Amino acid sequence: MKTDLRIFKTKEALRNALMHLLEQKSLNSISVTELCQLAKVNRGTFYAHYGQVENLFEEYFKTIMEDLADSYQEPYKYVQNLLSKDLNPATIRIFHHIEKYQPFYHIVFSKTVPLAYYYLLFDHVQTLIKDDVSEHYGNGIDIDISMVSAYQANAILGLAIEWHRQDFKQSAEDMNQLLVRVLSI
Amino acid sequence: MKTDLRIFKTKEALRNALMHLLEQKSLNSISVTELCQLAKVNRGTFYAHYGQVENLFEEYFKTIMEDLADSYQEPYKYVQNLLSKDLNPATIRIFHHIEKYQPFYHIVFSKTVPLAYYYLLFDHVQTLIKDDVSEHYGNGIDIDISMVSAYQANAILGLAIEWHRQDFKQSAEDMNQLLVRVLSI
DNA sequence: ATATTTAATGAACAAGTGTACAATAAAATT
């Protein structure tokens, strides 16, 4: 069962309007009213599909997270000769992924946005890392894998935050090399 | 020049009302109207001092951050025999600090709150760690100290987030021991 | 092509937001 064309058009119009507005102002400052005016969609129609502007953004968010997962699956092309003992491709690919979706991450890392988005990102990275951590330490080890992966996932995101704060002036490649050095300390 | 008694009373009433409301509902769902009704303060008066409910919360935030800094200055009492090579007292004291202000951190780590609060916390921890990092690696080293401290600060906060997610079921002491183990891996 | 289903619209509602200003009352100053 495919979705009604009208629904598709409505959602598309709202998505385009949101992307347009996000270039000018922050997510939290976008009102339902102005979004609907720009999208030429009735306000009631918006509320029929989304409860708030954030929910619309979350649809976009999901597609980005799919790319993050895809990046993880992808062959590891860029840093063959930079591997340290505990460094795995997933942790390294993330900087290229962030670079690719820089405008998006500019929003996700912006101060006014709810912590929920950071957590969604955190969850994805933690899940990717969790597999490697549990594989690395086996089953019988007496340490909370969730804690170890939370530590490592958020450490990487700490670099991403600092990268964002420095206006992404470094290249993704620079960030990879930095990560390798930090891990080898 | 001391502040007008009326201002003090107004702010006190608003602060108490906020603390009361935060026990029942999330920060972002508290309206200016209900806050002022509970505090018995005119809505116009609220806007004379704060632009939004969040600004009021930020005043409380500052006092907590002062305690975090104080904790750092305090003699290191709890983990004399757990020190690993790179582990310093500041990173360890943070779990006791979080435990002490658990209701506060429950709010700061809640999904609906803006990322700004996380960043404020991040900044404080990063600053504390920065001193140790630069001391440890000297001046002539060719690595971005901000990046290294961002990595380490956020790694610790990753543990704090996971701790929060597991409803603070571990003791601060448990978290200290966990940190030492993660660092020694 | 027509009938049926269902999404979008427009209008109206109560409630909250942010701002402004004259009137009042409570502090600080003399």
Next chain:
DNA sequence: AATTTTATTGTACACTTGTTCATTAAATAT
């Protein structure tokens, strides 16, 4: 104690929010 200063109040305004519902119109099914 009287005067001056200034914070608070009450009221009003235009606006946004979230919701409801009958009407309209577009898409799907026959």
